[in-house]
Amino acid sequence: MIGILVLTHEDLGDHMIRCASHVVGMKPPQLLHLSVFPQDDPDAVLTRAREMIKQLDSGDGVLVLSDMCGATPCNIASRLTQPGKVECIAGVNLPMLVRVLTYRNEPLPVVIEKGLSGGQCGVMHIGTEPCHAN
Template identity: 30%
Template sequence: MTTGLFIIAHEPLASSLRATALHAFPDSAGAIAAYDVPAGHDTERYLHDAEALIAAMPTVETLILTDVIGATPANLAAQLVKQGRRRALAGVNVPMVWRAHTNAHLSLDDLWTKARDGALAAVQPVVTPPPQNQAQKASAHASNDRHHQQ
């Protein structure tokens, strides 16, 4: 069985993450749905809209990915997991979505763990690469007799 992925986040993040997933996996449109929560306070309507999107997915189980714990999308995700075979995970990022999609064949619990681990493993320091012309600078210093390295 394949688990569906449902991304619910502040507008326009959910649809942007879905578009990024479909860029990498263009044949996956039916397995990944997204709902952009608009600014406002109509949480009943937002919940109804999200439920309708999940119901339209051709899957039995759903992993719900959301952005910020405590915010409206995550609060809606908490309501969504009360029905059906669903689990939710906050802190969504591109590696989380990709990891979840490529492991959608796993059980819902194992998929939740893979998605979480993918997101955590992706948080890395960005290292500044060495200058491209480093060899040229070294030879320029060697030819300058008055230059002394310290």
């Protein structure tokens, strides 16, 4: 199973995990968040993130989901990357998180592709008719 670390500004990751747990009906295993606050030393956060990666990796790899490309959480995530073992996606949203949780028993490249497609397809203009989940 692919481990998932949600690395975000402040408590966004914690809230996203709670929402995703609601959607999937349980708190998924091997899923953690790491918050980055303005006063945090990025090197200290990186050290904590590396510890969490070890905790999450059961041998199938870890996917790090970060909120905004170019911001501190994403810059920290980029320093965690180990191709094929620890991969990162920026721009996490709830559809992306639910999608990677759904497909996390697949190989890491498949989980990345599903996460990207879920994140992109989850952003749409809606009208007056109700939306239906895909």
